Amino acid sequence: MTITQLQYVLAVAEHRNFTLAAEKCFVTQPTLSMQIQKIEEELKIQIFDRSKKPIQMTEIGEKIVAQAKNIVIEADRIKDIVEHQKGFIGGEFRLGIIPTVMPTLLPMFLSNFINKYPKVKLIIEELNTDEIITRLKNGHLDAAIASTPLQEEKLKEIVLYYEPFVAYIPENHKIADKKEIEISDLNLEEILLLQDGHCFRDGILNLCKNSSAGLGTSFQLESGSFETLVKLANEGLGTTLLPFLHTLDLNEKDKKHLHHFVEPKPAREVSLIFPKTELKIHIIDALRTTISGVVRGAIAFDNVQIVSPISKK
Secondary structure (H helix, E strand, O other), X not given: OOHHHHHHHHHHHHHOOHHHHHHHHOOXXXXXXXXXXXXXXXXXXXXXXXXXXXXXXXHHXXXXXXXXXXXXXXXXXXXXXXXXXXXXOOEEEEEEEOOOOHHHHHHHHHHHHHHHOOXXXXXXXXXXXXXXXXXXXXXXXXXXXXXXXXXXXXXXXXXXXXXXXXXXXXXXXXXXXXXXXOHXXXXXXXXXXOOOOOHXXXXXXXXXXXXXXXXXXXXXXXXXXXXXXXXXXXXXXXXXXXXXXXXOOOOHHHHOOEEEEOOOEEEEXXXXXXXXXXXXXXXXXXXXXXXXXXXXXXXXXXXXXXXXXXOOO
């Protein structure tokens, strides 16, 4: 059997469909089917139960797929070892970034990174945390930038920076005159939140320690935009919380409505996360060094209270 054949097996195991697996592997469906059949004939077993829709793995097939993942990873590691020895930092690298980090962090480091490492082909996707975890585990991402800790056994996390929450309080609000505010000043029922699925939303709910409270009494908002939340707050429809880096792009008029928390400031931990297999670790290290270098000048907070990004059901 070959590494390529094992990759075909993994594709079918993931997509549960021969045609779709063939498309993802850039081969014809007959070619992929024939190669998998060769493995089954060589081993004298069936990996897949083709009579079921979608296709299911047999009991022995599940064990073979688990081992195939290890073999493919170790084969990729050999390439990594050679590239690292040669000092080569290049090739395709798939990076996921959560939506509340992408617009502020990416412009800060992307130009610097591609100029320093022109042989790396970065493929960047904006994904929510659940999608990132799934794709990292399936091998469809090499690394990601997300709010942590995630408590995922198969993933490693390297902290890039701590980003405080900043309250946006419109004028005439009862706490608008307070220079610094406390968590106890927050009223969840009047906080404008991002739509469900954003870890920053979950962080706010965890910060307020009451995710079951009413989220707005006269209207329901589904928005993925901090800009929308700020505009609604300016209309007197509530307050909101923003990540620190997002506040840097506000106009001077809106900046007057920002209120920092007393120390230790509630904050999110933003990290570079990747599988514990550490494939392409030389590129991961290059990313970490580049990002840490540019962020250090823009954000430096140590006395913080990390708020969990994990949704508490």
